[in-house]
Amino acid sequence: MDSVANQACIVGIGHTEYSRDSGRSEMTLACEAIGAAIADAGLTPADIDGITKYTMDNNDPIDIARNLGIPELRYAAEVNYGGGGGPVGTIALGAMAVATGQAKAVVAFRAMNERSGRGTPRFGQAGTAPGASGVASYFSPYGLFSPAQMVALSARRHMHLYGTESRHFGEIAVTCRHHANMNPNAMMHGRPMSIEDHQASRMIAAPLRLLDCCLETDGGAAVVITRADRARDLRHPRVFIAGAGIGAGHWNYRSMVKDMDSPVSESTVIAKHLFRDAGIKHSDIDVLFIYDHFTPLVMMAIEDFGFCKRGEGKDFVSNGRLRWPDGELPMNTSGGNLSEGYMHGMQNVIEAVRQLRGVARCQVKDARHAFVSAGNAVPTSAMILRNEL
Amino acid sequence: MSELSFPYPIPEYGTEPYWAACNEERLVMQRCQACGKFRWHPAPLCIYCSHSGYDWAPLSGRGRVYTWTVITHAVHPAAVARVPYVVVEVELDEQRDLRMVSNLVDCEADAIQFDAPVRVAFETHASGQKLPVFRLT
Numbered sequence: 001m002d003s004v005a006n007q008a009c010i011v012g013i014g015h016t017e018y019s020r021d022s023g024r025s026e027m028t029l030a031c032e033a034i035g036a037a038i039a040d041a042g043l044t045p046a047d048i049d050g051i052t053k054y055t056m057d058n059n060d061p062i063d064i065a066r067n068l069g070i071p072e073l074r075y076a077a078e079v080n081y082g083g084g085g086g087p088v089g090t091i092a093l094g095a096m097a098v099a100t101g102q103a104k105a106v107v108a109f110r111a112m113n114e115r116s117g118r119g120t121p122r123f124g125q126a127g128t129a130p131g132a133s134g135v136a137s138y139f140s141p142y143g144l145f146s147p148a149q150m151v152a153l154s155a156r157r158h159m160h161l162y163g164t165e166s167r168h169f170g171e172i173a174v175t176c177r178h179h180a181n182m183n184p185n186a187m188m189h190g191r192p193m194s195i196e197d198h199q200a201s202r203m204i205a206a207p208l209r210l211l212d213c214c215l216e217t218d219g220g221a222a223v224v225i226t227r228a229d230r231a232r233d234l235r236h237p238r239v240f241i242a243g244a245g246i247g248a249g250h251w252n253y254r255s256m257v258k259d260m261d262s263p264v265s266e267s268t269v270i271a272k273h274l275f276r277d278a279g280i281k282h283s284d285i286d287v288l289f290i291y292d293h294f295t296p297l298v299m300m301a302i303e304d305f306g307f308c309k310r311g312e313g314k315d316f317v318s319n320g321r322l323r324w325p326d327g328e329l330p331m332n333t334s335g336g337n338l339s340e341g342y343m344h345g346m347q348n349v350i351e352a353v354r355q356l357r358g359v360a361r362c363q364v365k366d367a368r369h370a371f372v373s374a375g376n377a378v379p380t381s382a383m384i385l386r387n388e389l
Numbered sequence: 390m391s392e393l394s395f396p397y398p399i400p401e402y403g404t405e406p407y408w409a410a411c412n413e414e415r416l417v418m419q420r421c422q423a424c425g426k427f428r429w430h431p432a433p434l435c436i437y438c439s440h441s442g443y444d445w446a447p448l449s450g451r452g453r454v455y456t457w458t459v460i461t462h463a464v465h466p467a468a469v470a471r472v473p474y475v476v477v478e479v480e481l482d483e484q485r486d487l488r489m490v491s492n493l494v495d496c497e498a499d500a501i502q503f504d505a506p507v508r509v510a511f512e513t514h515a516s517g518q519k520l521p522v523f524r525l526t
Contacts (some may be wrong), residue, residue, distance in 0.1 A: 021460070038420060096463060108492055124464060125452055125464050125465075125512065126465035128465070128466060128469075129395065129396060130394075130396060131396050131397050131398070131399040131516075132396035132398055132399060133398075134400040134401075135430060136396070137396075137398035137399055137401075137404070138398070138430055138489070138490060139490055140394060140395060140396045140522070141395050141397060141398050141518075141520055142395065142490060142492045142504045142522075143395050143460060143465065143467070143468055143474055143476060143492070144476045144490055146462075146464045147466050148462075149460055149464075149476065152458035152460075153456045153457070153458050153490075154456070155477070156456045156457065156458065157455070160456070160503050201460045202461070202462070203462070204460075204461065204462040205458045205459070205460045205476075206459040206460075206461065206498075207458075208458070222475060225432070244497055250436060251432070253436075257478065257490060258456060259486075261486065276484040310465055314437070321471075342424070354419055
């Protein structure tokens with residue numbers, strides 16, 4: 001075994017409703033989502049012996065184990081930079097644990113009251129500490145606080161280098177909204193968006209508009225991972241983790257102020273190994289899940305993961321190419337962070353599993369391979385999932 | 390100081406000389422004694438060659454606009470009275486890829502262009518700490 005490829009499967013998925021105010025604690029959300037994922041797998045909490053979490057998640061695995069009745073916790077790990085880097089990283093850690101026998105079945109989860117601020121501070125707002133230390137001491141005295149503001153700097157540079165326009169970013173927002181409107185659990189269900197709506201939305205940090213930014217959400221989402229041979233006898237068709245990787249580099253020290261002139265990024269580091277280890281080509285991917293915190297970063301991820309060259313992203317996302325049912329490569333088919341709910345990407349993982357089980361609302365016909373990424377511009381992670389069809 | 394100021398920078402081990410020089414209205418950065426390259430932000434080892442020796446060397450304070458954003462949505466109490474304001478990434482003349490975040494002050498947003506020459510100036514934060522900012526030249 002020289003990689004985690006095909007050693008582990010996602011066997012259960014679960015989530016809460018996504019809302020602006022959940023009305024219950026973050027621990028309650030975590031237990032609901034995890035409990036639903038365990039039940040979906042046809043397992044009980046006694047079958048679970050590992051939990052992986054995002055560093056930013058406030059829910060402690062031992063509290064979850066106590067609440068859900070997990071008798072023996074043999075493995076608990078966190079993925080750093082999660083946050084956005086978390087959704088796939090937690091699954092990669094789980095896959096490694098079950099593949100090496102450190103655990104039999106691992107839950108990866110995200111649960112937060114990020115929109116209501118009841119437990120987690122809103123990420124779109126700055127803290128009010130009077131002084132700043134570390135990297136923030138070079139940013140926040142100038143009023144550079146939020147991820148959206150930092151992303152605006154690289155978005156403008158991308159526009160300059162490649163002729164990208166705001167309406168190209170808008171194509172990504174409109175695609176996700178289109179899919180959300182077919183998903184009753186999506187926060188933006190029933191609220192259609194046109195490219196004109198995107199272009200008319202107010203500037204947040206030019207060139208970023210309001211509709212270039214993801215939602216803020218209360219909710220919980222979880223998946224269960226186990227070894228491929230154990231997965232065979234469970235309730236659902238197996239969804240294999242065909243490959244998974246984590247990537248970072250020295251350029252990430254600037255936080256989300258991305259170095260646009262560097263030929264390498266966290267995404268290129270992952271892509272270099274991921275497709276080769278999985279034995280899968282870009283052209284094999286049937287459905288795409290790109291972490292959608294901000295539309296310009298979605299375009300940069302598509303480019304740097306190798307689906308097209310740098311500067312070609314504007315054409316790749318246009319003309320409905322990412323839109324179900326007629327687009328060549330449907331993306332974020334339940335609405336993504338932009339329009340379903342901001343579960344730090346775990347909702348995209350869940351939808352990828354639905355696609356490969358053949359039960360998605362916007363079901364891609366004969367979908368066999370899904371690509372799923374975590375948030376770029378920070379150290380990140382990505383994986384390829386496949387089924388047995 | 391209150392919520393009506395952006396946060397002040399807290400000088401730390403390894404960054405105190407930078408902020409002290411700012412208070413004398415001098416822009417300095419670490420320059421590696423082995424390979425001669427500047428680095429930003431402050432770091433204990435050279436980010437190009439990992440050498441530990443460095444000097445705090447003066448910069449001309451001249452550079453060009455690498456990219457910028459015009460912030461119109463206030464996410465901090467002090468931003469309410471400040472919007473719109475311009476956050477700029479300046480590429481300093483001394484070295485390609487030597488870039489720092491700052492404010493571009495005293496300019497109309499429409500007048501900013503890529504590669505426009507800029508020069509450092511110093512503004513005093515409510516804490517008394519002087520901050521390097523930039524003006525179009």
